[in-house]
Amino acid sequence: MRRTRVLSYALNPPLEAEDGDRVATNLDLVLRLLDDAEKYDPNFVCFPEFILQLRYRRDGLSRDEVAQPIPGAATDAVAEKAAELGSYVFLPMIQRDGDDLRNAATFIGPTGEIVGIAHKFAPTIGEMNDGTKPGEDVKVWKTEFGRVGACICWDGRYPELGVRFAEKGANLVFHPTTAKSYQHFETWAKYYGYHVVACDKTEARTLTPTGTRLGEITGHMGTPSVNLGDDASAGVSFAIVNTDCGSYGRYQNRETVNAIRERYGGDIAFHELPEVGNIVVESLTDDCSIEDLEAEFEMETMLDYEERTRKRVFEESEQSPLLPPRE
Structure with a gap:
């Protein structure tokens, strides 16, 4: 926190x-x-x-x-x-x-x-x-x-x-x-x-x-x-x-959320944002940061998931209207 x-x-x-x-x-x-x-x-x-x-x-x-x-x-x-x-x-x-x-x-x-x-x-x-x-x-x-x-x-x-x-x-x-x-x-x-x-x-x-x-x-x-x-x-x-928080895809991290809850209980808060399909994960303890959680549970931010999807799209189609993947 x-x-x-x-x-x-x-x-x-x-x-x-x-x-x-x-x-x-x-x-x-x-x-x-x-x-x-x-x-x-x-x-x-x-x-x-x-x-x-x-x-x-x-x-x-x-x-x-x-x-x-x-x-x-x-x-x-x-x-x-x-x-x-x-x-x-x-x-x-x-x-x-x-x-x-x-x-x-x-x-x-x-x-x-x-x-x-x-x-x-x-x-x-x-x-x-x-x-x-x-x-x-x-x-x-x-x-x-x-x-x-x-x-x-x-x-x-x-x-x-x-x-x-x-x-x-x-x-x-x-x-x-x-x-x-x-x-x-x-x-x-x-x-x-x-x-x-x-x-x-x-x-x-x-x-x-x-x-x-x-x-x-x-x-x-x-x-x-x-x-x-x-x-x-x-x-x-x-x-x-x-400021110790991060935004993650709800679907991609659905199993991770429960694993974090079991491990850390009330030290971690979850905020669902259905309007954007995300879940915000917030650390309420000094003993475990969001970076610690990402490393322990291999959590993927929404930004990284979107970029991984973008790369796959360009592998499948060179004519995609999406912006090209970052280098």
């Missing part, structure tokens, strides 16, 4: 900045919220897409003019707060990467180190017209709470990325965005057995492999929030999840 405390701030910055410096203004808001985060004792904190440079009205600055390096003064300041908090933090920002721009989410560790950087795989055409380059490598980082990855905004439109995270063994995927769509992530979570944390500037939620939405906030009346002054506010989404 891996109890994981996830905190998202749906930060909506002010439309105007008195000093005209939106990076400095937004960084100050992020740092103030990281002070607020102490009361939640989080393991992870997430903010919306490019929160460091989220646009003000009529300031006239381009992406190129507000881009920041990684590492840099902003990431250094957030890293210091992350270390004080003892939490992982995703800081989304427009990154200056040599001569290029990137839509990035900087992944900062609980001791203040930069663990890695996730780049948006599918920038909008407008972003690319402004010089933003697409990300090329789906990364997951190993933490004490499982393997963690991130995709950004428009990336969610591409279901193959959900598969890529599953191939990498992700347990928790963060999705900073400025949009509000999330239903596709419910499918990713159910199909592939990982949690998805979606956070934009007014809404946030954690989507579980069992189809539950936790800590959901929508920016309407009753949303728990932090009033930051000057028309800036942040909705607060907090959830505790167990």
